[in-house]
Amino acid sequence: MAEKEPIESEEPKQGRRPYVDRxxxxxxxxxxxxxxxxxxxxxxTIIGALFIxxxxxxxxxxxxxxxxxxxxxxxxxxxxxxxTEVARRSFQKLTRQEVYILFYVAAALTTMVGSGRAGGPFAxxxxxxxxxxxxxxxxxxxxxxxxxxxxxxxxxxxxxERTFVHADWLVPIGLLVLGQIIGRLQWVGLGxxxxxxxxxxERLPFPFAxxxxxxxxxxxxxxxxxxxxxWHIFSVGxxxxxxxxxxxxxxxxxxxxxxxxxxxxxxxPFIDLTTRTEKILPGWPTGIATDVSGILSGFIVPxxxxxxxxxxxxxxxxxxxxxxxxxxxxxxxxxxxxxQTTFVAWQDYWLPAGIGVAIAIGIIGFWEVxxxxxxxxxxxxxxxxxxMGVTGAARGDIPIWLCIxxxxxxxxxxxxxxxxxxxxxxxxxLLFFGFFYTPVMSYISARxxxxxxxxxxxxxxxxISFILSGYRGVDIWFAPIPLGDMGPQAQFFxxxxxxxxRMTSVIKAEILMFPLILGTSFLFWQxxxxxxxxxxxxxxYAQKMWPLExxxxxxxxxxxxxxSTFFRDAVFRPDxxxxxxxxxGLAMGGYTILASFRMPTMFIYGLIRGTGQMxxxxxxxxxxxxxxxxxxEKRYGRRxxxxxxxxxxxxxxxxxxxxxxxxxxxxxxxxxxxxxxY
Numbered sequence: 001m002a003e004k005e006p007i008e009s010e011e012p013k014q015g016r017r018p019y020v021d022r023x024x025x026x027x028x029x030x031x032x033x034x035x036x037x038x039x040x041x042x043x044x045t046i047i048g049a050l051f052i053x054x055x056x057x058x059x060x061x062x063x064x065x066x067x068x069x070x071x072x073x074x075x076x077x078x079x080x081x082x083x084t085e086v087a088r089r090s091f092q093k094l095t096r097q098e099v100y101i102l103f104y105v106a107a108a109l110t111t112m113v114g115s116g117r118a119g120g121p122f123a124x125x126x127x128x129x130x131x132x133x134x135x136x137x138x139x140x141x142x143x144x145x146x147x148x149x150x151x152x153x154x155x156x157x158x159x160x161e162r163t164f165v166h167a168d169w170l171v172p173i174g175l176l177v178l179g180q181i182i183g184r185l186q187w188v189g190l191g192x193x194x195x196x197x198x199x200x201x202e203r204l205p206f207p208f209a210x211x212x213x214x215x216x217x218x219x220x221x222x223x224x225x226x227x228x229x230x231w232h233i234f235s236v237g238x239x240x241x242x243x244x245x246x247x248x249x250x251x252x253x254x255x256x257x258x259x260x261x262x263x264x265x266x267x268x269p270f271i272d273l274t275t276r277t278e279k280i281l282p283g284w285p286t287g288i289a290t291d292v293s294g295i296l297s298g299f300i301v302p303x304x305x306x307x308x309x310x311x312x313x314x315x316x317x318x319x320x321x322x323x324x325x326x327x328x329x330x331x332x333x334x335x336x337x338x339x340q341t342t343f344v345a346w347q348d349y350w351l352p353a354g355i356g357v358a359i360a361i362g363i364i365g366f367w368e369v370x371x372x373x374x375x376x377x378x379x380x381x382x383x384x385x386x387x388m389g390v391t392g393a394a395r396g397d398i399p400i401w402l403c404i405x406x407x408x409x410x411x412x413x414x415x416x417x418x419x420x421x422x423x424x425x426x427x428x429x430l431l432f433f434g435f436f437y438t439p440v441m442s443y444i445s446a447r448x449x450x451x452x453x454x455x456x457x458x459x460x461x462x463x464i465s466f467i468l469s470g471y472r473g474v475d476i477w478f479a480p481i482p483l484g485d486m487g488p489q490a491q492f493f494x495x496x497x498x499x500x501x502r503m504t505s506v507i508k509a510e511i512l513m514f515p516l517i518l519g520t521s522f523l524f525w526q527x528x529x530x531x532x533x534x535x536x537x538x539x540x541y542a543q544k545m546w547p548l549e550x551x552x553x554x555x556x557x558x559x560x561x562x563x564s565t566f567f568r569d570a571v572f573r574p575d576x577x578x579x580x581x582x583x584x585g586l587a588m589g590g591y592t593i594l595a596s597f598r599m600p601t602m603f604i605y606g607l608i609r610g611t612g613q614m615x616x617x618x619x620x621x622x623x624x625x626x627x628x629x630x631x632x633e634k635r636y637g638r639r640x641x642x643x644x645x646x647x648x649x650x651x652x653x654x655x656x657x658x659x660x661x662x663x664x665x666x667x668x669x670x671x672x673x674x675x676x677x678y
Contacts, residue, residue, distance in 0.1 A: 037395050040097030040501045041508040048079050048102045049512055052109045053520040058668065059661035060110045061119035061528055066256075067249055067291065067660070068269050068541035078654055079106045097501040101509055108509075109517055120521025121176050122164070125151070126529055127546075128172075128478075129159055136550040142557050145474035149175060149421060162529045164522060177518060178417070179480050182410045184510055189406030190439060191489025192398050192503070194446040199494050204450030209494040233644050237296075237651025238658075244292055245659035253663035256538050257670040266290045268540040270616040272338045283320035283329050283345055285338040289617040296652055298624020299632070299645040306618075306625040308606020313615035320345055328575075339548045342614050347555060350611060352576040356583030357608045364591050364604070396502030411435060414482040422479050425471050434482030437461070445487025450494075467559050477557050531668070583611070 056078075079102055080094075087094050094102075110118060117123040128151045137143040149171045152158045158166035164173065198204050247265050256262030273286040298306055323329040323345075331344040346354075411434035418430050462483055466476055496506060528534070535542035555570060570576065591604045610618060632641045 037500050037502045038095060038097045039396075039505050040095070040099075040101035040499075041505040041512075042098065044083060044094070044098055045101050045105060045509060046512060048083060049105050049109070049509075049516055051082075052079055052106050053516045056106070056110055056661070057119050057520050058524045058528070059657070059664040061123070061524055062253070062664035062668065063249070063657070063660045064118040065528075065534060065539035065542045066253055066268065068545060078658065079103075081654075096499055097505065100496070100499040100501050101505050104506070105509055105513060108513060119525060120517045121180055122521040122525040125164070125169075125172060125176065126525055126534055130534065130546060131550050131553065133159070134547065134550040134554075136547065136554040140554040140558050140561075142474045142554055142561055145561065146478070147421075147475045150475070150478045162533065164526050175417070175480070178413075180514065180518065182413050182480070184514065185406040186410040186484070187486050187489050188398070188507065188510070189403040189408075189410065190442055190486040192403045192493055193400065193407070194443055194486060194490040195493035196397075196400065197443070198446050198450045198490050199497070202447070202450070204447065206450045206491050206494045209491050209498055229644075233647045234651035234654070237648040237653075238655035241652035241655025241657075242659050243655075244652075245656040248290065248292075249656070249660045250663040252540070253660065253667050254670075257667035261537055262540065264540065269544065270338070274338045274341050275335060278334055278336075281317060281321050282334070283324035283332050283341065284317050285341040285345070285614055285616070287338050287614075287616040288619050291617075292620065293649075293652060293656070294617050294620030295624035295627070296645075296649045298621040298626075299628045299641075300649055301621065301625065302600075302602045302606075303625050303629050304600035304602040305606035305609070306621055308603040308608075309610035309613075309618050310606075310622045311603070312607050312610030312613070313618050316345070316350070316615065319349070323349055338614065338616070339544060343548055343551045346552065347570050349579065351555075351570050352579040353583040354611050355571065356580040356585075357587040357611050359580075360584050360587030360591070361605070361608050363588065395497065396504040398503055398507070407439075411438075411482045414480050418479050418481060422471075422473070422476055424473070425476055425479070426469050429465060429469055430482060433465075438482060438484055438486070442484075442486040445485050446490035447487075449487055449491050463556060463559065471560055473560060474557050476560055528668070 080099060083102060084094055084099075109120070117127055131137055132143060132146045132151045133154045134143075137146070148168070151172060152166070152168035156166070156168040158164065158168040199206065248268070252262040252264050252268060267290055269291060270287045270289045273288070274284075277284070277286040320329070324332055329345060329348045331348055332341065336344065415427075415430045415434055418425065419427065462481065493503065493506075496503060532538045535546045537543060559568075559571075571580075587604060587608065590607070591601060593599075594601050594603060628641065628645065632645075636644065
């Protein structure tokens with residue numbers, strides 16, 4: 001029988017602390033900082049990284065293109081389970097620190113970098129070559145302005161033959177490698193400084209950090225020859241994932257390797273009903289997502305955030321038909337499918353509406369930071385580092401002077417590179433972003449993450465700054481501007497601390513991963529790109545979703561185009577400006593009302609997340625949220641279910657990932673054999 005976690009009966013005591021939603025407050029006291037720290041990087045980590053790179057990454061790429069989902073969770077769990085079972089049979093055990101570093105390496109190597117794009121940095125190059133020759137880039141008149149340091153020209157042999165092994169790719173690949181090095185210096189340097197300030201000096205709670213830290217603790221238990229409730233829950237999720245993925249992924253992947261059109265028993269990634277409902281709901285993209293992992297994600301996402309996203313879809317269901325009937329959606333035409341309808345609705349109305357709510361969230365975030373900072377000081381939550389009983393030497397701290405040097409060098413390199421690539425762009429914008437805006441906003445974001453588990457960023461700073469600079473040219477959108485948010489890295493280092501892992505283990509892991517991810521990303525993206533054009537019928541998700549993403553990006557890029565009116569018509573016309581202010585007022589008003597009555601403000605964040613987005617996925621997530629709230633929490637208890645749900649989701653992802661990896665491996669072998677002349 002599954003071992004149960006104790007359920008706390010009393011509510012968390014807030015006292016005079018800053019107000020946060022109860023769901024976040026429950027995570028404050030899950031773990032304490034351990035008294036000892038150990039190195040989690042050793043030969044097991046190296047073997048684990050090699051295993052992930054050569055087994056998981058090709059499947060991750062293939063699955064992302066076919067279904068738009070990654071195998072990050074599957075890679076993490078499969079790697080840990082494999083290594084723990086080997087350790088048990090060798091009469092050894094993995095330490096919590098070793099488990100966490102393996103967990104971190106697996107997550108880092110299989111992270112999705114865009115819409116259905118996983119498998120490392122070369123995914124960006126494959127996407128860029130598609131975008132440069134896409135109908136959207138040509139239709140908006142920006143294709144000719146994309147420079148060769150971004151992607152070779154369409155008539156280049158490197159594009160025609162679908163290969164990176166050509167001289168025309170040398171500069172784009174060189175910039176890619178250099179960007180990877182600079183990016184690591186930047187986030188390690190500034191991220192660790194922010195961690196020292198917010199965690200060591202101000203002693204903020206970081207409510208979400210214990211969740212990831214407890215995950216590695218739970219996985220380490222498997223080497224101790226005893227089964228816990230986590231293993232039972234994980235196994236249930238894995239069986240569900242295996243069974244579902246046979247019909248959803250395995251059959252389409254395998255059939256697509258031998259047939260021109262893959263057999264899809266369940267349409268991927270959604271069932272499109274837009275043309276069937278256009279007489280009743282013209283202008284509204286109707287459909288249902290078919291990936292049941294959306295239900296499980298509804299178990300985990302905060303309930304009121306899901307409700308807010310559902311409310312945004314419901315509002316659009318009434319607003320879009322009204323816009324069509326009143327002539328305010330001029331680009332809409334009957335017969336458009338989901339992707340086309342989503343884009344024209346976004347272009348004609350929801351882009352300015354989204355700008356309005358994004359400005360609202362920026363104002364709300366600044367207000368929350370100021371209020372929580374004041375209340376935290378008043379409540380005495382800010383303490384000195386010496387009260388913690390943790391020394392930098394024991395923890396393996398990176399010297400602060402070295403962190404500062406990392407950040408300054410990385411920003412200086414980015415400024416120099418941008419100056420070379422885009423010499424006409426105003427220099428002071430680059431200096432402002434690198435040496436003022438990024439560190440200041442990263443600190444604010446880290447501080448809010450430490451208080452309530454959610455960071456902040458002023459919306460669309462990059463886009464607005466490009467427009468205000470007066471610069472003309474598409475190349476600015478591809479330049480490595482020194483603009484970013486390193487605030488979340490403070491929580492990452494806090495998680496490392498809670499697992500008792502020395503900070504130097506992370507640096508060693510990054511040094512190991514850098515050549516591995518570059519090499520394997522190049523190898524497998526080159527291989528898959530040569531097998532079949534991307535996107536194509538062999539990759540259903542990419543075929544449906546990449547055109548939508550390309551249209552949205554292309555519209556933004558016209559903001560700095562030569563004599564282009566697309567963006568100006570979509571945002572700066574008087575009626576569009578009015579829409580911006582209407583939605584700014586609605587978002588601010590809604591937040592003020594909810595905050596005044598101490599109601600869940602996560603509803604507003606969910607509303608903002610769903611504004612102008614394709615509504616298909618929210619249906620399943622809403623089902624999951626309602627089941628979680630009104631059935632599972634009542635049956636098993638709120639705290640118990642909160643502990644079970646992430647493990648169930650991880651098990652499902654593992655099962656789904658295993659089946660998809662098997663299908664991907666067979667499909668790639670079959671496609672490779674078909675390339676031979678015999």
